[in-house]
Amino acid sequence: MDMGTHLFVGIVTATVWPHLSHEQQIITVIFALLPDSFEWLHQMVRKKENGHNHLSVNDYNKLASHIGGWIMLPYIFLHSLFAPLIFFGLSWIYDWPMVYSLMWFVHLLLDLPSHKLKLGLKLWWPFSQKRLHGFFDWWLAPFFRGWELWGYWAILSVVSVILIRKFW
Numbered sequence: 001m002d003m004g005t006h007l008f009v010g011i012v013t014a015t016v017w018p019h020l021s022h023e024q025q026i027i028t029v030i031f032a033l034l035p036d037s038f039e040w041l042h043q044m045v046r047k048k049e050n051g052h053n054h055l056s057v058n059d060y061n062k063l064a065s066h067i068g069g070w071i072m073l074p075y076i077f078l079h080s081l082f083a084p085l086i087f088f089g090l091s092w093i094y095d096w097p098m099v100y101s102l103m104w105f106v107h108l109l110l111d112l113p114s115h116k117l118k119l120g121l122k123l124w125w126p127f128s129q130k131r132l133h134g135f136f137d138w139w140l141a142p143f144f145r146g147w148e149l150w151g152y153w154a155i156l157s158v159v160s161v162i163l164i165r166k167f168w
């Protein structure tokens, strides 16, 4: 999903999860976004290949050869089941709040239905190359490409500010 949704889910979870310190709430929100932390790399490649920011289905197909290469390795790893499992293990060992790895897992759950074509999640990577194809690619959906996105983000921002001011 889009960064706004991931951010919002992180803020809501950090608000309702019991007994988190301020610092842990912030880390919880960061973990909701972490799987997409290499997005800048994809944007760079897209810009270089496209010369503009408006990614159409055709542009997307043109990029397919690059999107399948090494550039996608961090993305594929961070969107596989093993990334949250590693953090789950680390949380077990170091006694970190379980909400961190849960946030990572929830990020994958949100991405599963919203990644369809070339970026369908490889949940079982590196043991299997099989891609799971969701229902739509969120970044190609008109809602996420028009003014509606800003309205949607504005609503999420207002609710987030209220939650943080009232409960954090």
Ligand SMILES: [Zn+2]
Residues within 6 Å of the ligand: 001, 035, 036, 079, 107, 111
């Ligand atoms: Zn993602």
